[in-house]
Amino acid sequence: MQQTEFLNVVLPFKDKLYRLAKRLLVSKEEAEDATQEILLKLWSKNKMMTGYNNVEAYAMMMTKNFCLDRLKSKQAGNLKLVHSNYKDENVSIQTQIEVSDSLSWIEKIMEELPEQQKMVLQLRDVEQYEFEEIADLLGMNTTAVRVALSRARKTVREKLVQKHNYGIQ
Amino acid sequence: MxxxxxxxxxxxxxxxxxxxxxxxxxxxxxxxxxxxxxxxxxxxxxxxxxxxKEERFTKQVPLKPRNKSYIKWISVAAVSVLVFGIYFGRSYQEQREAEYAYQETKKALSLLATNLGKGTEKVAYLREFEETKQKIYNKN
Known part of the structure; x- marks a missing residue:
């Protein structure tokens, strides 16, 4: 497989890899590094890639595993990265001012979720994966995915309401 | 609504x-x-x-061209060809030398054989001489 061909295969889902990595690792730089690492790994075994019928699912799985490993080693090294630069693109300017606050809340709320719920919420509500795909990716059954998703959504709702009330009082 | x-x-x-x-x-x-x-x-x-969902991965990934590994394999092949060439070339030369030595030895041996043949001819004369001498002795 040539370089351009590889890029064409990777192009449709490289942003998804990045967004998943960013959801898990939070920091933009770390997510970029992780995505680059995954793409290089894919490139180094791109002969095998033609054998996989779903390269995207494979790459997502690699990203998930890579990020979880990263997190584990980071916790072991007792290193915590606090990060808060986020981008709100595609929001019209007048709504941006009122909305950006609540949007950054949600980002923070999602950071506080357990990793599994984080991933489920990311894959479902941001990337619109089907339950079966999420179940395959995370090695869960679909019922467990539904439960985790429901919990994650409810947690986000509750915390959002809480923050909203603080704001009013 | x-x-x-x-x-x-x-x-x-x-x-x-x-x-x-x-x-x-x-x-x-x-x-x-x-x-x-x-x-x-x-x-x-x-x-x-x-x-x-609008967030994009904008970093450029430095993909190394795959030719590099080709070069590696070509060098491996070249080295192996070289090693085999030296090995077989040397054994071929050894074989030629051995053949040459064999031919030389054969020549030397055949030379020896002809000279030995000449010697035995002479010895045959000597025996005849001895026999006649013996006859003469016996008569006396």
Whole structure:
């Protein structure tokens, strides 16, 4: 497989890899590094890639595993990265001012979720994966995915309401 | 107008029983400006998901050209050819030398054999001489 061909295969889902990595690792730089690492790994075994019928699912799985490993080693090294630069693109300017606050809340709320719920919420509500795909990716059954998703959504709702009330009082 | 519908969808959304298409409807609904106040608190969540999807990976990935590994393999092949060449070339030369030595030895041996033949001829004369001498002795 040539370089351009590889890029064409990777192009449709490289942003998804990045967004998943960013959801898990939070920091933009770390997510970029992780995505680059995954793409290089894919490139180094791109002969095998033609054998996989779903390269995207494979790459997502690699990203998930890579990020979880990263997190584990980071916790072991007792290193915590606090990060808060986020981008709100595609929001019209007048709504941006009122909305950006609540949007950054949600980002923070999602950071506080357990990793599994984080991933489920990311894959479902941001990337619109089907339950079966999420179940395959995370090695869960679909019922467990539904439960985790429901919990994650409810947690986000509750915390959002809480923050909203603080704001009013 | 469709509040009831949206409310029902929302309820099912939080139970995680909505389909991808239904969730798409919810997202589309909450990007609108005219959301009734009691639903407005859900809006940021859906707006955030739409915004989050816009994030792009912009870093350039330095993909190394794969020719590099070809060069590696070519060098390996060249080295092996060289080693085999030296090995077989040397054994060929050894064989030639051995053949040459064999020919030389053969020549030397055949030379020896002819000279030995000449010697035995002479010895045959000597024997005849001895026999006659013996006859003469016996007569006396």
């Amino acid at each position: 469709e509040f009831n519908n949206i409310e029902k969808l929302l309820e099912r959304y939080f139970e995680a029983t909505t389909t991808v298409a239904e969730e798409e409807m919810l997202r589309a609904y909450f990007t609108r400006e005219d959301i009734p106040p009691h639903l407005k608190r859900h809006a940021p969540m859906f707006q955030y998901f739409s915004v989050a």
